[in-house]
Amino acid sequence: MRRLWRALYYLLWFADSPPLIDRTIERLCSWMRVSVDTWLYFQVLWETVCRYWLEIDHLRLDKYYALLNRALGMAFEEWRHLARIIEQVVLGPVAGTSTTQTLNDSPNALGVALHLCDKWLDTVLLQTPGGPRTLTFMSNSDRPADLVMEPFLRLYVAESERASVLQLRNRKLLMQRAFDRIWQPLVRPPPSPPLSTGEHSKHPVYLTDTEHRQQLATRLFKRAAGASVPPLGRKLAYACVRWLHREADSPMSDKNIIGRVMNTRQRRRRRRGRGRQRRGRHHLRS
Template identity: 25%
Template sequence: MGPGAQLPPEIQLAQRLAGNEQVTRDRAVRKLRKYIVARTQRATGGFTHDELLKIWKGLFYCMWMQDKLLLQEELGRTIAQLIHAFQTAEAQHLFLQTFWQTMIREWAGIDRLRLDKFYLLMRMVLNESLKAVKMRGWGERDIEQLLELLTSEILHEDSQAPNGVKSHFLEVFLEELTKVGAAELTADQNLRFVEPFCGIAARTTDSLVLHNITRGIFETIVEQAPLAIEDLMRELAAQEGEDEGSGGDQESDGDESSEGGREHALPPREPPAGSPEQVGDDEDSTGPVLQFDYEAVANRLFAVASQPGTPSQNRKRLYKVIRKLQDLAGGHFPEDEVPEKACRRLLEGRRVRKAKRRWLQRQAQSQRGEVREETAALSPDPSLGGERKGRRRPERAGPGPRTGARGRKGPRRRSRQPGRAPAAQATAAGAQELKRKKKRPLESG
């Protein structure tokens, strides 16, 4: 490309999206949306795979440069909603594919301080992708295409996705599916959403993927079972109330006074905002929950876990989940939990439990530090020195002869050392013999 040639519009937009000024980046995001709408409206238009990769690289660094939590949430929502600017399902599919490929490629370069904003971006893009399927009526073909895209790019054995992307995706998948489709999806449709994870959990050789699937998908289904049953009972009670109300209206006669009719037509009094009644209602309401046919999920898991090629550790882990699902299908809650306790534990969340655990650890460390300080204060100062444990021998009043080992007075003889050399012993014996020879003539005279 010559020096005077103009850059393609995708590269120009990517450069502006990664600019230093926030005003420039915001303007580039708005222009990008208009550009996507204008280009995908044409029958011969559309984007190639490389062009969308360039656009996503600019969007990635646009999110990278954004500071402040509220602005990050707003920008992440704006970027995720770009999927609705594409006019065809194929273009949306390619847009999502290039997004996950960009996240996988750039994940290793994200520092610790910027992880949260990209976790948020992945959650929002997943949410908007589910909304796109919802807008098309939860078609079976659309669901299969979305699940095939997600599993092939993130969870497949040949995928280069890092563990952080895999773990976060499996952690938020059911949460976002609940937000988008819990009020509309049936048990059969929900089974279709979790069916690909059954095969992956049975075939994978990655223990981390197996743990995240069982914990984030199947055990979450088990934990939400009490809430799902309560939600179903509320729906049945509401339907019965509507039927009774319609029957009562038909039986009521028209002889009531106009004043009584006006009083009957008044809506029920709502508690004021911030009142204890309103706060209690907000705490008790948990929203709709995904409904599952637990026996069908257990049968599907058993079909893939019982195959000969399933690793033993995978089979053992999945059989535990299957037993829990079979208990739920038989009407038995795991660990004899009542719905209130399960609801309370579910609403606490993992982050709350981790924060509480860290707080307890800090309290324990501070208490241990106080005990050490008290012990150090009560212990004697080593600089002053301590008394000797042994008793000192009393000194003699004056000098006197020392007593030997056998009670004799005088200096103590040295005992013969067992390690004495043989030459020294021979020399001593010769000296004693010479003394005896000298004494003999004197005695005879």
């Protein structure tokens, strides 16, 4: 299958006209339905793109982004398989969150992981039957939302001992991107009224159901309270919990919550500096 996808990868590489590109992407993704093992085909697709990601020039990036979007759009029906493959093939090697990673895993496909953070809500989570109002975070559900959010939750709670320096840097970038593009639209109310349609489109979904918000807050708090959770991951997870405990109709602060979380250390340093200045003035007076 890897040899087959190596050839299919270059089939899209040499497609040079928009109609030919669209037909090629549609065929590559439609074969996933008729292959012997649908999820093996889907997994090798992502493995191939991640393996050769650095050799894709900027003129061909849009073609492969379109391929990944189309593949996600056809695979959202089975959340369990989808979340497992995304964690194993993309986020695990890039951010070092997988417990079974090896030295052969390449952390270079950061662009693929960032693209997933940008498209995950629109392409996967919002495709649930019935829309966002039917989301549930109960583990006994047929399609619980926490299952499809698990790969991005592991960015915050996974241990960092086995991750390399490059993987830790990638994880920090992915934490911030996932917070802005996935977690914050889920837990933070959109501006009311929206300034424009473009401003409203930044908030594609917002959990207004009190039960759903309590379920997600409880799950995030339990996972973030682990002893092995990195400090930055714990801070961002607790920031989501604070927003989830707010009422849906409460006025939203003008301050960005992520700014308060990320600048805690800076505020502590300022307080220490002011304390030293007071002690210095008191010493001079005495």
